[in-house]
Amino acid sequence: MKVSIQREDFDLGAEVRAISRHPKTGAVASFVGLVRDVRMTLEHYAGMTESAIRRIVEEARARWQVMDCTVIHRYGELAPNEQIVLVAVASAHRGDAFAACEFIMDYLKTQAPFWKKEHHAGGAAWVEARADDERAAERWKDK
Amino acid sequence: MKVRLRLFASLRERLGTAGEDLDVPPSVTTVGALREHLRLRGGPWADAFAPTRNVRAAVNQDMAQPAAAIKAGDEVAFFPPVTGG
Numbered sequence: 482m483k484v485s486i487q488r489e490d491f492d493l494g495a496e497v498r499a500i501s502r503h504p505k506t507g508a509v510a511s512f513v514g515l516v517r518d519v520r521m522t523l524e525h526y527a528g529m530t531e532s533a534i535r536r537i538v539e540e541a542r543a544r545w546q547v548m549d550c551t552v553i554h555r556y557g558e559l560a561p562n563e564q565i566v567l568v569a570v571a572s573a574h575r576g577d578a579f580a581a582c583e584f585i586m587d588y589l590k591t592q593a594p595f596w597k598k599e600h601h602a603g604g605a606a607w608v609e610a611r612a613d614d615e616r617a618a619e620r621w622k623d624k
Numbered sequence: 625m626k627v628r629l630r631l632f633a634s635l636r637e638r639l640g641t642a643g644e645d646l647d648v649p650p651s652v653t654t655v656g657a658l659r660e661h662l663r664l665r666g667g668p669w670a671d672a673f674a675p676t677r678n679v680r681a682a683v684n685q686d687m688a689q690p691a692a693a694i695k696a697g698d699e700v701a702f703f704p705p706v707t708g709g
Contacts, residue, residue, distance in 0.1 A: 514709055523708065524633055526701060529685035554708060566709050586709060592687065594701075595708025596633035607634040610678075610705030 483551040484534045486525060491553045491567055500549035500571040510578035511569035512586050516559045519599045521608075523556040523565070526594035530554070537588040541570070544584070544624075545577040552585060554595065584621055591618040625650060625696045627658070632703035635679065638672045643701075655681045656690030658700055678705055 483499075485491075497509050534552050541547060549571040559565060568585045572578040597608040630643035652661050659681070663673035673679060681688045682701040694700055 525708070526630075526632055526682070526685070526703070529682060529701070532685060533687070590709040591706065593708050594632065594682070594703065594706050596704065597707045598633070607704065608707040610707050614709075 482535075482538060482549065483553075484531055484538065485551075485553045486527075486530050486534075487553065487555060488557045490555070490564055493564075493567065493569075496551050496553065496567060497569055500551055500569055503548045503571065505573050506548045506571045507573050508575040508578040509569060509571045510575065510582040511567065512582055513564055514566040514586075516561050516563045516565055518561050519601060520561060521559050521600060522598045522605075523559060524596045524598065525554075525556045529594050533593045534589060537585055537592060540588070541581040541585050545581040546572055546574075547577065547581050548572055550581070550585070552589070554589070554593065556595065587614075587617040587621060590614040625652070627694060627696070628699045629658075629662075630699060630701040632701065634704050635672055635702055639668055653693060654690065655683060655688050655692045655694060655700065658694060659690065659702065662702075673702075679703070680705055 493513060497511055501509055538550055547570055551569045553567040555565055568582050570578045570582040591614055598605050599608055626647050629646045631639055636642050648661055652658050659673050662669050679702050683692055683694055684699050
């Protein structure tokens with residue numbers, strides 16, 4: 482299991498290969514989040530961020546069969562189309578890999594202490610939290 | 625009782641500080657009571673911690689509800705709802 486909070490970009494192929502080595506692994510599901518069309522700054526709560534993500538990963542491992550998993554989240558200055566976040570989950574079968582990947586991403590959105598500030602031509606503005614993200618995390622509660 | 629206050633994102637900017645070591649009265653024993661204590665400082669604090677503001681909290685780097693207890697030496701953070709991912 483790898484959790485990394487970093488400024489630097491990541492290599493999706495290398496990260497997927499790194500969690501694919503277990504002989505029982507038959508599926509790897511990955512999600513990459515990108516910056517849309519606005520330059521942004523990502524702030525985070527150093528220390529809490531990593532422990533919050535580790536807790537989410539542990540919860541996923543308790544629910545699904547997970548052979549290995551990597552979560553990378555960047556912070557600092559990010560330009561349009563840059564990669565922000567990676568969640569990659571290796572499992573024996575695709576069902577567990579897809580579900581655990583989506584679960585981790587949904588919880589990360591509402592539990593990991595990151596804040597986005599967008600830089601528009603007219604000035605900078607903090608991104609407001611979306612109710613949709615809360616609902617996406619909530620739906621796992623009855624599963 | 626001394627606690628370490630930490631502020632993030634829009635809250636940090638609105639209040640012009642990332643936090644401070646704070647001496648709170650003995651009556652302040654929960655996250656919600658600390659929020660109210662800070663609100664009563666007035667000015668930008670009254671606005672940032674107004675009851676209508678959606679403010680989240682963490683105690684010792686763990687998400688916490690308003691009823692969560694705080695004790696001497698705790699790190700208590702306030703911030704807006706998170707927007708990562």
